[in-house]
Amino acid sequence: MKMLFAGVLVAAAFGFYTEARALSGRADSDPGTADTLAFVSPFMEDNERCFKCHGQGKYEYENELLGTTVKALMCPDRIIRREDFYISNHRSFSCTDCHSSDYVVFPHPGELRMELKFNCLDCHGGDETYSIFSFEMIEEDYMESVHYKLEDEGFSCWKCHDPHTYRISMRDSKNLKETILYDNNICLYCHSDYTRFQILSDREEVNFLKTHDWLPNQASHFRSVRCIECHTQISDSILVSHLVLPKDRAVKLCNECHSKNSLLMASLYKFQSMEQRRGGFLNGIIMNESYVIGANRNAYLGTLSLAIFGVVILAIVIHVIFRIKTKANLKKG
Amino acid sequence: MYLYPLGIRLWHALNAILIIILIITGISMQYTDKGNLVFIIDFAAAVKWHNITAIILVISYIFFLILNIVSGNAKYYRINRNNLFSDLGKQFRYYVSGMFKGEKHPFPVSMESKFNPLQKLTYVLIMYAGLPLIIISGFGMMFPEITIVKLFGVSGFILTDILHITMAFLVTVFLVIHIYTCTLGTKPTSLFRGMITGYHEPEEESPEEVSPEK
Structure with missing residues (x-):
């Protein structure tokens, strides 16, 4: 009995650990890291004129009138980090493809702030x-x-x-x-x-x-x-x-997602939903990343459980029939 | 004979109600899209009541474990390992043929032995293996952040859920068989009455009958 109980506890504990290990691999899988290393913009030098000030939180410039070097903080909304830009979809652009070439002048002419984007x-x-x-x-x-x-x-x-x-x-x-x-x-x-x-x-x-x-x-x-x-x-x-x-x-409504006809298949998993079943699971593609109760029923387990349940009910029905017959025979004497 | 003390009967009744609610709400979550079936209830309500009932079940289970130790009820679950398979065979044969031939019960109920070998085995498996697994996996479902993320490349949450619903299915099958075997008393209602009043209605024993347990 003690052995049985210990076995149960070991088996139960087997399924539960913390998620630290799986989380530890996230940084390695960042697609941005590889892209940044591989991609060299043809406009890198041109863009650097902008990134010199806009590429980080702090910038500095020479005040020629006063003959001093001014250090200042860049307005957060005007900061474009190189590492973000060069993994973006527009990474092959020059800044002046979209912004006025007049921006190369510093200080920037004030009217440029009104440019149509x-x-x-x-x-x-x-x-x-x-x-x-x-x-x-x-x-x-x-x-x-x-x-x-x-x-x-x-x-x-x-x-x-x-x-x-x-x-x-x-x-x-x-x-x-x-x-x-x-x-x-x-x-x-x-x-x-x-x-x-x-x-x-x-x-x-x-x-x-x-x-x-x-x-x-x-x-x-x-x-x-x-x-x-x-x-x-x-x-x-x-x-x-x-x-x-x-x-x-x-x-x-929960069952918009938690159902066989989960709307996730038409939204989040639309791109990957070519695969309708995976390992007998309904909406199996969802299970690459998640598990949605009600949407990821296993068709094989469902059939097996129905079969077992059917056999049990059939056995009970047969047993009842034999009991009725036995009782009738006893009555007859 | 007075076989089922009040504490056991109250626990049994509560356990029965909780298990039935858990089965209905569990099936409702699993088959939520089949809302046209009478026993399928709204998913949100099913989740809420499944969680509430599950927590009560855990408390009730702890109560059962303590009660079993304190009251000495645990002795009725002790399996005789020496003759286990032959005893199981005797009981099984009785259910499938002996009872139709008018044979007497091979393991009659007594103050010393409430359950026959088949009952003992299934009750022990359900109460000491099935329920702990359901409870632990249920906690994993209730608090997904504590479940393992992946095990051998498969989501830990999926494994937890499969374990939970598989055990739940086995409990459901057990429940059906349990209810049916409870109609096998002296009269079909005798054993049900016994679990309400506490008194077991004994079989009529012939003088020559010798219990195999003795």
Whole structure:
């Protein structure tokens, strides 16, 4: 008996350890590290004229009038870190491809602050090269989203997709958890920073942890799905929906995801969902990164359990029949 | 004979209710998309009630363990390892043929021996292996951050869940067989009545019957 109990404890303990080991490998897998080493921009020298000041928090310049060297802090919104830029999708650009060449003059002429900034569609619209991204459909989605209503307040593509640092995440994803973190940080950049949020909205501060306190295992959900899974309307035509819904239309029914027809297959796992089953599990592709109760039932285990249950019920029915017969025989004497 | 003390009966009744709630809420989570079936309840409600009921079950299980030690009830679960397989065989044969031939129960219930060898084995497996595994894996499901991330390349959470639902399935099968075998008393309702009143209704014994346990 003692042996049996000890065996049970050992077997039970076998399944539970802390997650330290798995987390330790994250830095090695950062795709940015390899890219930075491999990619050398043809405009590196030109860009360095800008990065010299804008590439870090501190910059310095010679004040020729006073004959002094001035050290100052760069405005955080004007800092573009080299390591972020050179792994971004626009890494092969020269700064002056998008910004006025007059910026090479220092101090920068004041009127340059008023320059009209390009929008995504200015470069990507109507271009066959980028047709797989369906920028026009993305714009249609965006124009129906709650974000579009804030355009007059200054909302634009850049609020979510900083052209200096943005990199495609979902199509290039080698580690979905990192992609989820990257994508969620885009939302949290404004939605968890009230100062930034106030630039676009007069709403009172929202504590998103509190507004999501109905969600069981909140941290696990935040790690495993993107905000847009619940807060956008899924599009059949584009990979990442840009139609951000009003909060009262966000998904709040658990079984929208926790079911055989999990909406995650049409959103988070859309790109990889060619594979419908893996090892007998429904929506098996989800299981590369997560496990969703109700969506990842194992078809083989399901069939086996039904078969065992059927055999048990059949055995009971046969037993009952024999009991009835025996009783009838006894009555007959 | 008075065989089931009040504490055991109360624990048994509570345990039965909790297990049934856990099975219904567990199936509801697993088959959430089959909401048209009568026993499938809303996922959010299923999660909430599964968690609440599970915590009560853990407390009830600890109570059971203590009660077993304090009251001496644990002795009824002690398996006679010397004749285990032959005793199991006798009991099994009785269920599949002996009882239809009018044979007497090979291990009649007495104050010294409440359970037959098959009962002892299944109760021990369920209470001392099945339930601990369900409880531990259940904690892993309730607090995913404590489960191993990967084991041999497979998500620890998946393994934990498979262990949980496999054990839960075995408990469900046990429950069905347990309820059915409880109709095998002197009358189909005798054993159920016994678990309510505490008094076991003995089989009519013929004078020549000799218990194999003796």
